[in-house]
Amino acid sequence: MDTAIEVTGLVKTFGRTRALDGLELTVRAGEVHGFLGPNGAGKSTAIRVLLGLLRADAGAARLLGGDPWRDAVALHRRLAYVPGDVTLWPNLTGGEVIDLLGRLRGGIDQRRRDELLTAFELDPRKKGRAYSKGNRQKVGLVAALAADVELLILDEPTSGLDPLMEGVFQHWVGRARAEGRTVLLSSHILGEVEALCDRVTIIRNGRAVETGTLAELRHLQRTSVDAELAGPPHGLAELPGVHNLRIDGDRVRFDVDTPVLDAALGRLTEIGVRSLVSRPPTLEELFRRHYESAAAPAGATR
Amino acid sequence: MTGPAGGPNRRGGPLTGTLHLARLVLRRDRVLLPIWVLLIAVLPAFYAATYAELYPTAAQRAEYALTTAGNPSIVALLGPLHGDSVGALTAQRAGLLHLIVGLISLLVVVRHTRTEEEAGRRELLGATVLGRYAGLAAALLVTCAADLLLGLLVTGGLVAADQPAAGSLAFGLSVALAGIVFAAVGALAAQLTESAAGARGLGLSMLGAAYLLRLAGDAGDREWLSRLSPLGWAQRTHPYAGERWWPLALLAGLAALVGAAAFRLSVRRDLGAGVLPQRLGPPTAGPALAGPWGLAWRLHRGSLLGWTVCAAALGAVLGGAADAAGNAVHGNETLARVIERLGGSSALAEAYLGAALSIVALAAAGCGIQAALRMRAEETAQRAEPVLATGVGRSRWLLSHLVFALLGPAVMLAVTGAATGLSYGLSVSDVAGRAPRLTGAALAHVPAVWVLVGLTVLLFGLLPRLSVGGAWAALAACLLLGQLGSVLELSQWLLDLSPFTHTPQLLGATVDPLPLLALTATSAALLALGLATFRRRDLPTP
Ligand SMILES: Nc1ncnc2c1ncn2[C@@H]1O[C@H](COP(=O)(O)OP(=O)(O)OP(=O)(O)O)[C@@H](O)[C@H]1O
Ligand SMILES: [Mg+2]
Numbered sequence: 001m002d003t004a005i006e007v008t009g010l011v012k013t014f015g016r017t018r019a020l021d022g023l024e025l026t027v028r029a030g031e032v033h034g035f036l037g038p039n040g041a042g043k044s045t046a047i048r049v050l051l052g053l054l055r056a057d058a059g060a061a062r063l064l065g066g067d068p069w070r071d072a073v074a075l076h077r078r079l080a081y082v083p084g085d086v087t088l089w090p091n092l093t094g095g096e097v098i099d100l101l102g103r104l105r106g107g108i109d110q111r112r113r114d115e116l117l118t119a120f121e122l123d124p125r126k127k128g129r130a131y132s133k134g135n136r137q138k139v140g141l142v143a144a145l146a147a148d149v150e151l152l153i154l155d156e157p158t159s160g161l162d163p164l165m166e167g168v169f170q171h172w173v174g175r176a177r178a179e180g181r182t183v184l185l186s187s188h189i190l191g192e193v194e195a196l197c198d199r200v201t202i203i204r205n206g207r208a209v210e211t212g213t214l215a216e217l218r219h220l221q222r223t224s225v226d227a228e229l230a231g232p233p234h235g236l237a238e239l240p241g242v243h244n245l246r247i248d249g250d251r252v253r254f255d256v257d258t259p260v261l262d263a264a265l266g267r268l269t270e271i272g273v274r275s276l277v278s279r280p281p282t283l284e285e286l287f288r289r290h291y292e293s294a295a296a297p298a299g300a301t302r
Numbered sequence: 303m304t305g306p307a308g309g310p311n312r313r314g315g316p317l318t319g320t321l322h323l324a325r326l327v328l329r330r331d332r333v334l335l336p337i338w339v340l341l342i343a344v345l346p347a348f349y350a351a352t353y354a355e356l357y358p359t360a361a362q363r364a365e366y367a368l369t370t371a372g373n374p375s376i377v378a379l380l381g382p383l384h385g386d387s388v389g390a391l392t393a394q395r396a397g398l399l400h401l402i403v404g405l406i407s408l409l410v411v412v413r414h415t416r417t418e419e420e421a422g423r424r425e426l427l428g429a430t431v432l433g434r435y436a437g438l439a440a441a442l443l444v445t446c447a448a449d450l451l452l453g454l455l456v457t458g459g460l461v462a463a464d465q466p467a468a469g470s471l472a473f474g475l476s477v478a479l480a481g482i483v484f485a486a487v488g489a490l491a492a493q494l495t496e497s498a499a500g501a502r503g504l505g506l507s508m509l510g511a512a513y514l515l516r517l518a519g520d521a522g523d524r525e526w527l528s529r530l531s532p533l534g535w536a537q538r539t540h541p542y543a544g545e546r547w548w549p550l551a552l553l554a555g556l557a558a559l560v561g562a563a564a565f566r567l568s569v570r571r572d573l574g575a576g577v578l579p580q581r582l583g584p585p586t587a588g589p590a591l592a593g594p595w596g597l598a599w600r601l602h603r604g605s606l607l608g609w610t611v612c613a614a615a616l617g618a619v620l621g622g623a624a625d626a627a628g629n630a631v632h633g634n635e636t637l638a639r640v641i642e643r644l645g646g647s648s649a650l651a652e653a654y655l656g657a658a659l660s661i662v663a664l665a666a667a668g669c670g671i672q673a674a675l676r677m678r679a680e681e682t683a684q685r686a687e688p689v690l691a692t693g694v695g696r697s698r699w700l701l702s703h704l705v706f707a708l709l710g711p712a713v714m715l716a717v718t719g720a721a722t723g724l725s726y727g728l729s730v731s732d733v734a735g736r737a738p739r740l741t742g743a744a745l746a747h748v749p750a751v752w753v754l755v756g757l758t759v760l761l762f763g764l765l766p767r768l769s770v771g772g773a774w775a776a777l778a779a780c781l782l783l784g785q786l787g788s789v790l791e792l793s794q795w796l797l798d799l800s801p802f803t804h805t806p807q808l809l810g811a812t813v814d815p816l817p818l819l820a821l822t823a824t825s826a827a828l829l830a831l832g833l834a835t836f837r838r839r840d841l842p843t844p
Contacts, residue, residue, distance in 0.1 A: 044843070051691045053841040077693040085844065087684045090420075090497050092583075092591075092600065099587035100597060104692035125582040129420075129496065140688070 003062075004029045004151055004182040005050065010059035012045055012206075019045040021206035022059070027184055032177050034193045034200035035186040038291040042206040043186040044084070047155050050184075051081060064151060077106045080147040084156035084186075086140035088128030094139040095124030101143040113146040119168050133160040145172050152176060152183045158192065170195050190283050202290050209290055214283070221281035221289070222255035225264065230272025239264055250274075316569075318433035323440035327414050331444070334771070338406055339452045342399060346473065347459030348786075350392040354464070363391065371395075378521035378623055379657060381537040382528075389465045389542030393473050398785065400536045401513055403452065403477050404484035407445050408505045411488035414441035417498040434569050438489055442561060445485040453478025469542030472550070479553035480536040484509055486557045489564035493571065503608050510612050514619045521623030532556055594694050594702035601680075602673055602706040606713070609669040613662070613714040617721025620658045621740070624651040624726045655722060655740065656807050662718050663747035663802060664781055666711035667754045671773045673707035674758040678769050684844055696837050704759065704829065711751045719744025743807075749821035750801035754780070756828025763835030766842065 005027035012020040019042045027033040035043050048054040050063055052072035061068050066075045088097055102108025117124055120138045131139065137160050144152055158169050166189070173183060173196050187193055193200060194214065201211040210217060222243060233252045237245055241257035242264055256264045258280075268276070328335070357363045367386035370376065371394055377383060381397030384390050415438055433439075457474030461467055484505070491505035492498075512531040519528025528534035535549040590596045677700065680686045690699060723740030727733030757776055761769035780800040787797045797803045801824070804817040 048841070048843065053687060053690060054843075055838075055840055072690075073693055073695040076691055079691075081688065081691040083684065083687060085684065086688070089597075089601065089685060091604070093585065095585040096583070096587040096591055100591050101688060101692060103587070103592050104594070104689060104694055106693055124585040127581075127583055 002029050003027065004064060005033075005184060006060075006062040007046070007050070008060050010046065010049060010061060011057045012042075012049060012054060013057055019206055020049070020056070020059075023203065023206060024208045024211075025201050025203075026211075027182060028199070029182050030177070030180055031198040032173060032183040032185060032196045034197035035184055035203070036188075036193065036200055036287065037203040041203045043203065044155055045206075046203070047081075047153055047184070047186065050153065051076075078149055079151040079153055080105060080144035080149045081153045082137075082140040082144045082155065082157040084159050086136045088131065088136055088139060090127065090129040092128055093125055094122060094128070094131060094135070097128070097139055098124065098143040098146070102147060105147050105149065107148065108143075108146050109148055113142065116142040116146050116172070119172070120165060134162060134165065137161060138165070141169065141172075145176065150181060152181060152185075154183065155186045156188065157185070158187070158189060166192065190287065194283055202287070204290060217286055218281055219258050221258060221286050223258050223261050223281065224253070224255045224279050225268075226253045226277040226279075227251070227268055228274040228276075229268065230274060233271060235267060236264070239267060316433040316435045317439055319436040320433065320439045320443065323432070323436050324443050327440055327444045330414075331410070335410075335444075335448055339448055339455065342403060342477075343452055343455035344459060345399065346392055346396045346456050347463040349395045350388055350460055350463040350465055353388045353391050353395075357388075357391075360386070363388065367391065374521060374654065376657075378517050378654065379661065381516065381533075382520055384540045385543035387542050389460070389469050389473075392460070392465070393469075393541045396473070396477075397537055399456075399477050400480035400533050401509070403449065403481040404487075404509055404512075404533070405506070407449055407481040407485035408488035408491075408509060409502065410445050410448075411441050411485045412492050412498055412501045412505060414444070415489065416492035416495070416501045420498050435565055438492075438565060438568050442485055442489055445488075446482050449478045449481035449485065452481065466542060468545050472539040472545040472547070473541040475550050476536040476539045476541070476553070479550055479557065480533060483532050483553050483557045483560070486560035486564060490560050490567070493564050493567035499605060503605060507608070507612060510616070514616060518619045518623055594689065594698050595705070597689070598702040598706060601676060602703070602710065605672065606669070606706060606710045609665075609710065609714050610717050613665075613718040614721045616662060616665075617718040617723075618725045620655065620662075620718075621722035621725030621727075621736075622729060624655050624722075624729070651726070655726065656743065659719070659722070659740075659744050659747065660784065660802060660805070662744065663715065663751060663805070664777065664784070666714045666718075666747065667751045667777055667780070669714050670707050670711035670751050670755040671758050671777060673703070673710050674755050674762065675770055675773060676707075677703045677759075678762055678766060681766070682842055687841060690841065697833060700759075700833055700836055704755075707755050707759075708752060711755070712745070712748045715744040715747055715751070716741055746813075746818065747802070747805050749818050749825065750805045752825035753801035753821055753828065756825035756832065759832030760828045760835070761832075763832040763837075763839065766839070 003026055005025060007023055007025040010020050010023040010025075011018070021042075023042065023046055025035070025046065035046075037043055045054065049056050050061060050068050052068045052075075055069055063075055064078055068075060088094070092100070098113060099108060102113070116122075120142060122135060122138045122142060126135075128136075137157065141157055144154070144157075152173075154173075158166055161169060170192060173185070176183060177196075183196075185193075185196065197214065199211065199213050200217065201208050202217075203209065229250045229252065232250070233247055236242060236247075236252060236254065239256075239260070240263075241260035243255045243257075245252065245254040252268075254264075261278075353363075357366050363386045367383060367390075371383050371386075371391055376394075379398075380394055381400075383394045418437070453474040453476075455474075456477055457467075457470045460470035460473065487508050488501070488505045491501040491508070495501045495504055512533045515531035516528050516534040516537070519525050519531070519534060528538075532553060535552050538546065538549045540546050591600060677686070680703075686699065690696060719741035720737055722744070723737030724733060726740065727736035730736070754773070754776060758769065758773040761772045765772065780802055783792070783797055783800040784802060786792065787800075787803075801821055804821055806814055806817055
């Protein structure tokens with residue numbers, strides 16, 4: 001089996017809100033897949049449909065070769081889930097919750113559990129209501145990462161973790177991937193995405209707008225160019241794929257679609273280049289472009 | 303959000319923002335609050351009109367007072383009777399109002415203090431400019447204002463039903479002050495414990511103790527017991543029979559005292575914490591916490607234990623008072639003759655116990671509904687989600703809770719019956735005869751209780767948003783039908799709506815198993831429907 005998750009045309013409405021509007025998502029077995037999008041894009045809704053907690057209105061979803069709604073119980077033994085806001089029972093200790101969730105999944109690796117507790121510096125003796133937000137999150141993470149499962153579904157799992165703990169988390173997700181587990185990771189933390197994800201899917205208004213490796217996505221983006229030329233910069237505006245052109249005497253600044261970068265640079269060298277600064281799109285710009293246009297109608301760009 | 307009262311520039315005292323929060327409380331309760339106030343406010347006037355119609359002459363009322371209202375079992379359950387005017391009969395009949403208003407006030411205060419804190423919403427508000435006392439003060443302000451309004455409406459209703467003003471005011475104020483006292487008790491309980499459930503449990507035990515003291519005191523010749531209970535004070539204003547006002551002052555004083563203690567404690571603890579310190583627990587789960595059943599047991603055991611202990615105490619008091627109730631007729635010739643016709647003083651005691659057990663059955667239904675509604679609490683707090691995302695299916699999860707919702711009230715009824723039988727048997731030296739009989743009579747209420755549990759589960763599956771309000775409303779409707787039905791001579795189909803109408807009175811009658819089977823079947827059907835609808839629906843998102 002080489003696809004762990006396969007979602008096509010998924011629709012989920014809440015009254016008049018279309019939380020998912022024809023979502024497509026493919027997660028290959030053994031990869032860490034980033035699931036990104038602005039607030040309210042539908043990430044958590046999609047994850048809840050995959051967990052059989054919500055029932056989709058239309059579309060198809062396959063999870064580890066099964067139907068997430070009908071085969072929920074059998075599938076859940078093969079996966080572990082961490083929500084973005086772990087809530088604990090006030091009268092159970094963190095250690096009890098970790099063991100309980102492990103047993104409900106059909107067993108827990110005791111050595112791993114202890115290793116994780118040490119790594120995350122979590123005191124398992126505290127009662128649920130005595131944990132801070134970050135420590136509640138750690139309880140969920142330890143329970144999930146200690147489980148011997150094929151698939152980890154993580155919905156903003158590190159919200160509230162301090163940077164050190166963020167590092168510990170990344171280390172353990174790396175280990176999970178090395179062991180051949182599949183990870184679906186919804187996140188707003190770009191560093192985390194860049195460090196961990198093999199491929200990402202960006203969704204907006206319940207629909208996937210981009211999917212691929214980070215390198216591929218970068219390729220789809222624009223490189224910004226800032227150059228001082230030997231002569232007047234004619235003929236640049238006519239080139240396809242050049243945007244935001246600003247001319248200031250002999251100095252030009254523009255953004256260019258990365259696939260046609262070559263043509264643009266060719267034109268510059270024809271004029272003669274005195275100095276050139278070119279910058280590939282940062283991950284942040286990449287997301288900003290997708291996220292900011294969330295409010296604009298689909299298809300429109302800045 | 304706009305700034306708190308007084309604007310952002312003014313320096314705030316400990317009460318800054320109280321009015322803002324009070325408005326928030328009012329907004330959140332804008333449906334529930336008017337409903338319960340109005341519903342309760344019309345009851346006494348309703349009783350008065352009915353009595354005036356049913357017993358128009360003084361002679362008829364005297365007869366009724368002597369044979370029915372003065373009956374020791376009625377006095378024990380409802381409270382003392384002061385005279386035989388329409389007003390006096392009404393005041394006694396509405397005696398449970400003090401308990402009910404106390405109960406509601408307590409729950410409302412806990413809901414707007416500890417529940418808010420537990421949900422983290424208080425923290426959100428606390429970060430805006432609020433005084434230290436504002437949260438507690440707002441909850442108490444709204445509840446006490448509602449109680450006072452209720453008291454005045456009760457007074458107005460009684461006056462409109464042609465009752466003397468002074469007596470109406472005494473009764474109305476006694477209801478209002480009973481509510482206010484237990485609002486303060488709720489406020490205190492909310493400071494002492496760490497969870498809303500704990501606060502409710504603590505407050506309800508205090509309310510239960512007050513009722514039991516009053517009941518035990520009024521059942522026989524031990525009036526001093528009644529005088530220890532705030533509910534006893536509230537029923538000693540002698541409305542329409544030479545009103546006494548001092549009990550009202552006593553109630554107001556007690557409320558002030560308890561309220562002040564709550565305010566003191568509220569600033570001596572951290573937000574979210576209780577006064578009692580937090581202890582560490584085990585670092586690993588014991589072998590019992592291995593599946594959904596183990597988890598459900600951990601979640602339910604505390605409150606079930608509380609219910610059962612209260613049930614045992616209630617049974618012991620009820621049973622102990624039975625003999626006194628049966629014998630309190632000495633010197634009352636007419637009543638003695640009536641009782642002789644009914645089968646002697648032991649029959650009277652049993653009639654009283656039968657009536658008492660029907661009230662216990664309502665409490666047991668409350669226990670069952672509370673346990674069933676824990677499922678709703680679990681899912682809205684997003685604690686069902688992580689469990690249902692493991693190898694636990696929805697049916698198993700629901701059944702793990704259902705076991706406690708079904709067995710809890712059954713155990714509670716059995717314990718009450720056994721305790722009643724034991725203490726009654728001891729007082730008449732016939733434990734072997736009475737204990738099994740009363741246990742059986744108590745257990746006969748189980749199917750009716752299960753119907754309400756079934757209804758709760760159906761609501762949970764089908765209309766989860768309405769499940770909490772709907773289930774408690776159904777219980778309140780059963781309580782009203784049971785209380786009003788006998789007085790108003792309501793038509794049978796209306797009475798038949800309450801499952802408790804169909805419970806056979808096992809004491810002194812031959813048993814017809816058919817209604818019990820029918821009730822059990824109804825409950826099974828409701829449960830099955832609830833499970834089927836729950837399996838099909840979405841889980842709530844945060
Ligand atoms: N139970 C519900 N009722 C109504 N609307 C809902 C419900 N659950 C989700 N929504 C709506 O569906 C949309 C998608 O929400 P979702 O929680 O999936 O977003 P998200 O991508 O996880 O956002 P975030 O990054 O903030 O976690 C939002 O517009 C949300 O308001
Ligand atoms: Mg989300």
